[in-house]
Amino acid sequence: MKSDFTAGFIGLGLIGGSIARAIRFFYPDARLIAHTRSRSTLDYALDENIIDEAYDGISEAFGRCDYIFLCAPVETNASCLERLKPLIGADCILTDVGSTKTDIHEKVNVLGMQKNFIGGHPMAGSEKTGIQNSKRHLIENAYYVLTPSEEVSQEMLKRMEELASSLKAIPLILDYHEHDYITAAISHLPHIIASTLVNLVRDSDNEKETMRTMAAGGFKDITRIASSSPEMWEQICSANRDNIIKVLDNYINSLISVKFALAEQDAGEIYNLFSASREYRNSISDTSSGPLKKVYAIYCDMVDEAGGIAALSTILATNGISIKNIGIVHNREFEEAVLRVEFYEKEAEEKAVALLRRYRYTVYER
Numbered sequence: 001m002k003s004d005f006t007a008g009f010i011g012l013g014l015i016g017g018s019i020a021r022a023i024r025f026f027y028p029d030a031r032l033i034a035h036t037r038s039r040s041t042l043d044y045a046l047d048e049n050i051i052d053e054a055y056d057g058i059s060e061a062f063g064r065c066d067y068i069f070l071c072a073p074v075e076t077n078a079s080c081l082e083r084l085k086p087l088i089g090a091d092c093i094l095t096d097v098g099s100t101k102t103d104i105h106e107k108v109n110v111l112g113m114q115k116n117f118i119g120g121h122p123m124a125g126s127e128k129t130g131i132q133n134s135k136r137h138l139i140e141n142a143y144y145v146l147t148p149s150e151e152v153s154q155e156m157l158k159r160m161e162e163l164a165s166s167l168k169a170i171p172l173i174l175d176y177h178e179h180d181y182i183t184a185a186i187s188h189l190p191h192i193i194a195s196t197l198v199n200l201v202r203d204s205d206n207e208k209e210t211m212r213t214m215a216a217g218g219f220k221d222i223t224r225i226a227s228s229s230p231e232m233w234e235q236i237c238s239a240n241r242d243n244i245i246k247v248l249d250n251y252i253n254s255l256i257s258v259k260f261a262l263a264e265q266d267a268g269e270i271y272n273l274f275s276a277s278r279e280y281r282n283s284i285s286d287t288s289s290g291p292l293k294k295v296y297a298i299y300c301d302m303v304d305e306a307g308g309i310a311a312l313s314t315i316l317a318t319n320g321i322s323i324k325n326i327g328i329v330h331n332r333e334f335e336e337a338v339l340r341v342e343f344y345e346k347e348a349e350e351k352a353v354a355l356l357r358r359y360r361y362t363v364y365e366r
């Protein structure tokens, strides 16, 4: 794969910005061009050296691209295809990052653009939006689903897989219908559940807002994604309506079963609910790839148990590194107890490893 390619971006927020940053880092000779809705995003991207050229519309310049990434909300991505059709070259890989795939594939089929289109969906991200929150590490170790059109050549698909791998993501080829059923269950329904739960609490609260005040760990854990972009999620839900309705029906039935079990005082059934979910949830690794938050943790040999935590956290704090979590771990993986230190982001983890090694700590990265 050549390294001096041109990549175009339409939409340059959390996901587009993160992919552009990763390309800039791994391919310093690549040329990056972009169009987004707001001029301030383009100016920011130019100032931060994320892109080389900015355009206020989908101009002829996109005809020079070896890759075009559609990184706007899903309806906007599909609506750009018609304008791109006469511009793109025969070897251009046209891809998107949208959370739904059937809608855009159907538009590609109608327009006869199957030879160029490989659907894409990096299974990474967060409730945040905008290029200011983008990070070159965002897609690292995350599955990057690819849904090639039937007419895409093996050579083009290989190029796209190689690009995703070289940006440190893990390509995973899926049929686009299957993709949309899977994401309805593991991503779209959970967003609906989080938002309806938050709104239920808001509507059930008293005037003093005691529920809001007391809302604790578990509630916050499962409702983080209720802070996601309404514009983006309305479009995802509309585009994947049929699949979401199917899994929503199953979910409503399971809630009704819980209600019956409670009414019937069926303790066994309630116990089974929690024990089955515990077993399955524990089998999903928090460090594995996917839309679950990535964990940036390191392990250090303890120098002395009593002052160990204090000494290490002082070294990190005085060097401007924030700790998300710190604690002593005893398990079979390590001979002696070790300190587990968790960070908010990859950069902090990398800085801490280098720093602690300079202080002669033995550091394990897992």
Ligand SMILES: NC(=O)C1=CN([C@@H]2O[C@H](COP(=O)(O)OP(=O)(O)OC[C@H]3O[C@@H](n4cnc5c(N)ncnc54)[C@H](O)[C@@H]3O)[C@@H](O)[C@H]2O)C=CC1
Pocket (backbone or CB within 6 Å): 010, 011, 012, 013, 014, 015, 016, 035, 036, 037, 038, 041, 071, 072, 073, 074, 076, 077, 097, 098, 099, 100, 121, 122, 123, 124, 125, 126, 127, 128, 129, 130, 131, 229, 232, 236
């Ligand atoms: N947020 C997440 O965690 C993930 C989102 N996605 C998908 O990625 C896409 C982008 O999402 P984010 O980056 O999170 O959103 P974002 O809100 O951070 O960025 C969206 C970008 O699209 C631009 N845009 C919006 N309407 C436009 C228009 N009409 N013309 C040109 N540009 C326009 C905005 O200016 C912005 O640059 C969506 O399709 C979403 O389904 C995929 C994986 C994860």
Ligand SMILES: O=C(O)C(=O)Cc1ccc(O)cc1
Pocket (backbone or CB within 6 Å): 098, 099, 122, 123, 124, 125, 126, 127, 187, 225, 291, 292, 293
């Ligand atoms: O914030 C989270 O945990 C997410 O679920 C992020 C996310 C949002 C949309 C996607 O299509 C994929 C991942």
